[in-house]
Structures are given as structure tokens and as C-alpha cells.
Amino acid sequence: MKKALLIPLLLMITISAAPRFNGFLQNWSAYNLNDDQNVFLLRNRLRLNTTLSGDWARGYGSVDFSDERQLTPALQEVNIRELYFDLYFEKFDLRVGKQQVIWGKADGVFINDIVNPLDLRYFLMQDFDDIRMGTNMLRAKGYVSGWGLEALFIPRFEPWKMAAPGSPWEFYRPDSMIVSLEPPPQMSIPEILLPVTFNWQSGNLPSPNLTNGEIGLKLSGFILGTDVSLLYLDAFQDNPVSQVTNIAVRIDSSSGTPVPQRAAMYLAPEYRRNNMYGFNFARPLGGTVVRGEIGYFNGYHFNRQPELTQEMIGQLQTGVLPEIANVVESDFLQAMVGADISGPFGSSLSVQYIHKQIMEYDPGIINNDEIETMITLMLSGTFWNEEGSARWLTLYDQNSESGLSRATFAYKLADAVLVETGVDILWGEAESFIGQFAGNDNAYLKIIYSF
Amino acid sequence: MMKKLFVVFVLAATVSFGQLSGREIMMKVDAQPEPKSMIATTEMMLISVKRGRTKERLRRITRHQKNYQSSEFDSKSLVRFHHPADVKGTGFLMWEYRGDKDDDQWLFLPALGKVKRIAAREKGENFMGSDFSYEDMSGRDIDDDHFSLLGEEELNGVNCYKIEAVPIEGESSYKKRIVWVDPSRWLAIKVEYYDKKDRLLKIMNIDEFRKDGPYWTVLKMRMENVQDNHKTIMDISDVQYDSGIRDDYFTERFLMRVD
Structure with missing residues (x-):
């Protein structure tokens, strides 16, 4: 309660200006092009932003x-979305509250821009300031x-927000599946299949204490015409690994073969911690801006195919339930290099190449190749004295041959009224990040009144 | 260099008609006292007429600019957008250098929450959808054009020099410009812009100006695109000169700070 009173009190003391409001009203309707052109989205939204400003302080909601x-x-x-309070000093700024922090230079993909969790309830259909959660x-x-040093402390981890079951944007999450337990090659027993029950709800979030707080540092400056940043983030992975929480397998005494005891093993999401070291840059070369970012994760966690080891077999024979090793740790690299090329009449072409690499690759890792690459293209332009604008964006995942276009x-009907129409086409393998939504091709219409 | 946005300066000198060349006249327009800094609010009304229907759109910005006398920088400026509502808070930071070095430019988009490094724009591009191009707003170095005095012509009751400016150096989106100079103030009060095919493209008129200390301030100007039937009326207000803007105001820190 004391904390709740502190911010308004500080605001009242420090800020003498009247609050100002702005925002928009938006109607967003989308029609599924693969499903008899059914309306599958009809969203009305009011955004209300409030600002209180003073010389040395500012509040924003x-x-x-x-x-x-x-x-x-x-x-x-x-x-x-955001609710924070700023204090400005001579060489120092402080911001406290719910906020978005943008660290990346990439457009449309999240390489080093990983401070905030994502709202993927509409997959990538939302605007990016809506996808990133405060x-x-x-x-x-x-x-x-000329240098800036930024320090972050996030006391409570928050995970990604995913679409609820039944949503067309629900990520494929099986209720159950059959996985093979692979005995070590030197064992003469056959591979066994175990039914797996997923318990998506029972994932435990890290408890909100100081030890589980997330820390970030960013040093940024301007050298030889180039914007550069060095980044460090000690945080939990936003995408959880599925940890085996319970397994029951026994060895058949006559055959010596492991068999499922309870015909199930349970997996639940678990959030693991890692360190990220990053570097960003951007600089113009003539009419082109070249930009890039590299993020090196020390101790990234991946799910792998469950495996029986010699030691585990031994545990089973003594009646002890073993820990199945279905999570592996490896260093992980993500990098992007891109160029924004200015064209005539307000047009521009942006190209990005994204490279991801698991440094100590384990062939048992699920859903990730050792090296994955992606290309993005964006062509945009304005016309009629900026009354009209057009944009074409494509993300293409080379490994899964999936993409989004x-x-x-x-068109601006008036200063305050924008009408936007568009088409989203998705394709690719059903198991891939984008391809799983290939049935969600849609045409949409947005009407936005800004105030 | 005649590159100060929204402000035209004058040298209070006596005029002796008929004794100056086109270049000498333009040098008098150009050689004006320069403020150390300037803050101004600008409103641009964009007016289009299509099929007999008039459509008006408003743009409002504030601009902070600092000029440097002895530095690698020629000027630094920060433009903040206030209207229309969907771009409110957008910031544009520019460092201009002496010599041929390209400008450094950054754009802050509040909706995205990040600062984007951008390349110097094509000179012929329109500024914020208006009829003023970046070339019109930033002006040209006096050595980049060849000036010919075409004669004298009365304009709004003022006997003006009429000068033709033809680009000889640097890129320009125009074949030529015709400039009317008020010799009592050494102000360019009208300019005609001709496209590469030598057809009249745009006409700019200064409608209102006043003297603030040693500086002339343009308060109202019109730019009309006669080919597109589109025009822009620009009003400048709340002008402050030499108010002592901090150097670090022109950094990412303040670009991202939206009031």
C-alpha cells in the first residue's frame, strides 16, 4: 500500500502540469482466406495514453x-501496457515501473531485443509495440x-503470453505424445516408446525474490560515425524447456527390458537461466544504413529426445526412479545483418539475414537445427504527399521453408483517420514456427481514429 | 550558406540598383548574421484539391537548432512532431557537418520505442508530405549555383531583383530557380522552381516576416505545386534566438524524451 501511494505522491510533488491524453480507437477485422472466408478476428480497442510532465520528472501510463x-x-x-515514472538528473535518468525496453536493431525479429516478454496471442499479426509486453x-x-550506460533490474520474471487453446494462433502443444527412450548403444535392449502427458499449466515461474531478479547492462555510444552498443543480460529464457517431472519405468525381470510402469511421463514447462552478451551497430553508407546485432548466450537450454543411460538403467533395476535427461545446455549464437536502402519518392528496401547456431549441438535436440537461417525483406513507400503508404514484408525461414508474407x-482519410487493408499469407511445414499457422491466411481491415 | 530553416536573414545595407551582379546580390542575401541557436514552432497546412474537393491536413512541429562557428559541425537540430496525433512524439535528430561529410540522422518512433539510424534523405523528397522538399528547406551552398541577373520587377509594391539560379555543383532536383530579392531587406521573397524539363513546378512566396533583433524571421510562407494542384502554407511562431540550448540536447537521450 505504501508503494502504491509513493508514485502518485512523487508525481504530485514533482509535477505541476496537467495530465495530457492521447491514443486511438481501432477496429480490426480479419477474414480467413482458407476457411470459406470466415471472419476469424473482430477486435475493437481503445488505447489511452496519459502523460504528466515536469522539468525534472515525468509520469506515463x-x-x-x-x-x-x-x-x-x-x-x-x-x-x-506501460505505467512508469521518470526522474531526470543532470547526467542521470531513472525510470521505475512497467515499461518496454528495446535493445535490438532488427526489424520484425527478436535477436537482442529480449528484455521484455512477448505477447504471441495473435502470433506476429499485431504491431510490434503490441507484441512486446511491458x-x-x-x-x-x-x-x-557522449556515452550512455544503462542498467536494468527486473525483480519478477514474466513469461511469454500464448494464445489460449482453441485459438487459431494457438501454438501446437500436444496433450500427449509417444517418445522413444533410446538405450545406450552398448545395451542390447530395444528402444521403448513411452506415452507422455504434458502439463502445461503446472509450470512453476521462478519465485519473485532478489536472487531470481534479472539484470541487464547496456553501454552505447557513437564511434567513427557508427552507433554501437555492448549488451549483457542475466535472465531467464522466455521460452521454457519441458522438464520431465515424473516417470515410472521398471525393468522386466524376465527379459531385462524397461517397460512403462504408469504408462506416462509428465512434462511441465520450466524456465532456465542464461547470460547473453551482445553487440549492436548501425551506420549509414551513402543512401544505405547497414545495421546488425549479435547475441551470444552462455548456457542456453534446449529440449532433447529423452534418453536412457547406463546409470539410469541401473537405477531402474534398484527400483529408484531416474531423472530422464531431456534438457541439454549449450552456448547459442543469434546474429543479424541488415541494410536499409533508400529509394526515390520516399521508398525504401530493407533486407535482413538472420543466423542462429547451437554451438555444442546434440542431434537429439528437438525443434532446432544446429544452424538455422532466415531472410526478411521489406519494401515500403509513401505517395500522394504521404496520404497513402504501402508495404510488403516477407519473413522466410530457410530451414523449414516456411514463411510469412x-x-x-x-490511406489517411483525414489527419485523424487511417484505413489500412492487407493480406497475410503463411506457408511451410506444419511443425515449424511459422508454418504451423499456414491455414491462417487472412485479409484484414483496420480503421484507426487517433486523438 | 542559405540553409537556415524557416529563417531568412538580412543585411541592413543601402542599395544601389544596377551596380550588382546576380551572384553579388545572392551573396548579400546569404551573408547574414547567424544566431547561435533557435527554437521555433512550425505549422504546415497541406491543401490538396481533387475533383473539386479540398482536403486539408495539418502538421505541427517544434524545432531546436544550434549553429556552430568553429567545430566540425555546421549545426545540430532536433525536430519534434506534435500533430497529427498518430505521429505525436516522433523525433528527428540531425547533425550537419562542414564540408562534404554526410549528415548523421536519427529517427525516434514512440510507437516502436526505439531510435533508428537513417540515411540522409534524397534532396528532392518532400518534407513531411508537404510541398517543401528537403532541398528547399536546407538550401544550397552559394557556390553550387550560377546566378544571372534577369532584371528588376515590381512585386507586392516592392521593386525587386529578379535572378536566375542554375545548379553547377552538387545534386539538385531542379533545372533552375528564379528568385525575387527585396533589396531593402535582402530577402528572397518569391522563388519559382523549374523541373528538369524546364517546366514550372512550384512557386514559393514569403507572405509575412518581421525583424527580431539582428535577424529577420519569416512568419508565413506558401509553396504551391502548380503541376499537382497541391499547396502548403507554413506558419512559424514562438521563435526564440540565442536561448542557450545545451549541446547534449542534441543526443539520443533527449531525442527519446517526449514531454
């Missing part, structure tokens, strides 16, 4: 009031001789 009745399940929510944190930034056209 952004709230979305959403109503979505077409999607399964229906969604009515009040979402506080997080409660303390953020301090100091400035000396979006073409949009927007």
Missing part, C-alpha cells in the same frame, strides 16, 4: 481496453562524454 468476440476464446481485457523494472541510465496499403 498506457492502457488498452480490448474487446474481441470472434476469436476463440473471446477476449475482453484491460491491459496496462515489464516492471528499475532502469537507470547515466551519460558521460504481408502486403498492406494504408
Whole structure:
């Protein structure tokens, strides 16, 4: 309660200006092109932003009031996107509260931009400021001789927000599956199959204490015409691994073969911690801006095919339930290099190449290749004195040969009224990140009134 | 260099008609006292007429600019967008250098929450959808054009020099410009812009100006694109000169700070 009173009190003391409001009203309807052109999204949203500003302090709040009745399940929510308080000093700024922190240079993909969790309830269909979710944190930034040092402390981990079961944007998450337990090659027993029950709800979030707090550092500056940043983040992985929580297998005494005891093993999401070291840069070369980012994760966690080891067989024979090794740890690299090429009449072409590599690759790792690459292309332009704009964006995952292509056209009916229409085409393998939504090709219309 | 946005300066000198060349006249327009810094609010009304229907759109920005006398920088400026609502808070930071070095430019988009490094724009591109291009707004170095005095012509009751400016150096989106110079103030009060095919493209008129200390301030100007039937009326207000803007104001820190 004391904390709840502190911020308004500080605001009242420090800020004498009247609050200012702005925001928008948006209607977003989408029609599934693969399903008899059914309406599968009808979302109305009011965004209300409030700002209180003074010379040495500022308060800001952004709230979305959403109503979505077409999607399964229906969604009515009040979402506080950001709510923070700034204090400005001579060489030092402090921001406390729920906020978004953007660290990356990439557009449309998240390489080093991983401070905030993602809202993937509409997959990548939302605007990126809607996909990135605000997080409660303390953020301090100091400035000396053109350099800025930013420090973050996030006391409570928050995971990604996923679409609910039944949603067309629900990630494929089986209730159960059969996995093979592979005995070591030197054992003469056959591979056995175990039915697996997933318990998605029982994943334990790290408890909110100081030890589980996340820490970030960013040093940024300007050298030889180039914007550069060095990054460090000690945090939990936003995408959990599925840890075996219970398994019951016994060795058949007559055959010496392991058999499922309870015909199930249980997997639950678990959040593991790692360190990320990153580097960003951007610089113009003539009419082109070259930019890139590299993130090196020390101790990234992946799911692998469960495996029986010699030791585990021994444990089974003594009646002890073994820990199945279905999570492996490896260093992991993500990198992006891109170029924004300016064209005539307000047009531009952006190209990005993304490379991901598991440094100590284990062939048993599920859903990840050792090296994965992606290409993005974005062609955009404005016309009619910026009354109209058009954009074509494509993400293509080379490994799974899956992709997303979006073409949009927007027209300003008036200063305050924008009408945007577009088409999303998705394709690729059903098991891939994008391809699993290949049935969700859609045409959409957004009407936005800004105030 | 005649590159100060929204501000035209004058040298209070006596005029002796008929004794100056085109270049000498433009040098007088160009050689004006320069403020150390400037803050101004600009409103641009964009007016289009299509099929007899008039459509108006408003743009409002504030601009902070600092000029440097002895530095690698020529100027630094920060533009903040206030209207329309969907771009409110957008910031544009530019460092201009002396000599041929390209400008450094950054754009802050509040909706994305990040600062983007951007390349110097094509000179012929429109500024914020208006009829002013980046070339019109930033002006050209006096050595980049060849000036010819075409004669004298009365404009709004003022006997003006009429000068033709033809690009000889650097890129330009125009074949030529015709400039009317008020010799009592050494102000360019009208400019005609001709496209590469030598057809009249745009006409700029200064409608209102005043003197603030040693500096002339343009308060109202019009740019009309006669080929597109589109025009922009620009109003400048709340002008402050030499108010002592901090150097670190022109950094990412303040680019991201939206009031």
C-alpha cells in the first residue's frame, strides 16, 4: 500500500502540469482466406495514453481496453501496457515501473531485443509495440562524454503470453505424445516408446525474490560515425524447456527390458537461466544504413529426445526412479545483418539475414537445427504527399521453408483517420514456427481514429 | 550558406540598383548574421484539391537548432512532431557537418520505442508530405549555383531583383530557380522552381516576416505545386534566438524524451 501511494505522491510533488491524453480507437477485422472466408478476428480497442510532465520528472501510463468476440476464446481485457515514472538528473535518468525496453536493431525479429516478454496471442499479426509486453523494472541510465550506460533490474520474471487453446494462433502443444527412450548403444535392449502427458499449466515461474531478479547492462555510444552498443543480460529464457517431472519405468525381470510402469511421463514447462552478451551497430553508407546485432548466450537450454543411460538403467533395476535427461545446455549464437536502402519518392528496401547456431549441438535436440537461417525483406513507400503508404514484408525461414508474407496499403482519410487493408499469407511445414499457422491466411481491415 | 530553416536573414545595407551582379546580390542575401541557436514552432497546412474537393491536413512541429562557428559541425537540430496525433512524439535528430561529410540522422518512433539510424534523405523528397522538399528547406551552398541577373520587377509594391539560379555543383532536383530579392531587406521573397524539363513546378512566396533583433524571421510562407494542384502554407511562431540550448540536447537521450 505504501508503494502504491509513493508514485502518485512523487508525481504530485514533482509535477505541476496537467495530465495530457492521447491514443486511438481501432477496429480490426480479419477474414480467413482458407476457411470459406470466415471472419476469424473482430477486435475493437481503445488505447489511452496519459502523460504528466515536469522539468525534472515525468509520469506515463498506457492502457488498452480490448474487446474481441470472434476469436476463440473471446477476449475482453484491460491491459496496462506501460505505467512508469521518470526522474531526470543532470547526467542521470531513472525510470521505475512497467515499461518496454528495446535493445535490438532488427526489424520484425527478436535477436537482442529480449528484455521484455512477448505477447504471441495473435502470433506476429499485431504491431510490434503490441507484441512486446511491458515489464516492471528499475532502469537507470547515466551519460558521460557522449556515452550512455544503462542498467536494468527486473525483480519478477514474466513469461511469454500464448494464445489460449482453441485459438487459431494457438501454438501446437500436444496433450500427449509417444517418445522413444533410446538405450545406450552398448545395451542390447530395444528402444521403448513411452506415452507422455504434458502439463502445461503446472509450470512453476521462478519465485519473485532478489536472487531470481534479472539484470541487464547496456553501454552505447557513437564511434567513427557508427552507433554501437555492448549488451549483457542475466535472465531467464522466455521460452521454457519441458522438464520431465515424473516417470515410472521398471525393468522386466524376465527379459531385462524397461517397460512403462504408469504408462506416462509428465512434462511441465520450466524456465532456465542464461547470460547473453551482445553487440549492436548501425551506420549509414551513402543512401544505405547497414545495421546488425549479435547475441551470444552462455548456457542456453534446449529440449532433447529423452534418453536412457547406463546409470539410469541401473537405477531402474534398484527400483529408484531416474531423472530422464531431456534438457541439454549449450552456448547459442543469434546474429543479424541488415541494410536499409533508400529509394526515390520516399521508398525504401530493407533486407535482413538472420543466423542462429547451437554451438555444442546434440542431434537429439528437438525443434532446432544446429544452424538455422532466415531472410526478411521489406519494401515500403509513401505517395500522394504521404496520404497513402504501402508495404510488403516477407519473413522466410530457410530451414523449414516456411514463411510469412504481408502486403498492406494504408490511406489517411483525414489527419485523424487511417484505413489500412492487407493480406497475410503463411506457408511451410506444419511443425515449424511459422508454418504451423499456414491455414491462417487472412485479409484484414483496420480503421484507426487517433486523438 | 542559405540553409537556415524557416529563417531568412538580412543585411541592413543601402542599395544601389544596377551596380550588382546576380551572384553579388545572392551573396548579400546569404551573408547574414547567424544566431547561435533557435527554437521555433512550425505549422504546415497541406491543401490538396481533387475533383473539386479540398482536403486539408495539418502538421505541427517544434524545432531546436544550434549553429556552430568553429567545430566540425555546421549545426545540430532536433525536430519534434506534435500533430497529427498518430505521429505525436516522433523525433528527428540531425547533425550537419562542414564540408562534404554526410549528415548523421536519427529517427525516434514512440510507437516502436526505439531510435533508428537513417540515411540522409534524397534532396528532392518532400518534407513531411508537404510541398517543401528537403532541398528547399536546407538550401544550397552559394557556390553550387550560377546566378544571372534577369532584371528588376515590381512585386507586392516592392521593386525587386529578379535572378536566375542554375545548379553547377552538387545534386539538385531542379533545372533552375528564379528568385525575387527585396533589396531593402535582402530577402528572397518569391522563388519559382523549374523541373528538369524546364517546366514550372512550384512557386514559393514569403507572405509575412518581421525583424527580431539582428535577424529577420519569416512568419508565413506558401509553396504551391502548380503541376499537382497541391499547396502548403507554413506558419512559424514562438521563435526564440540565442536561448542557450545545451549541446547534449542534441543526443539520443533527449531525442527519446517526449514531454
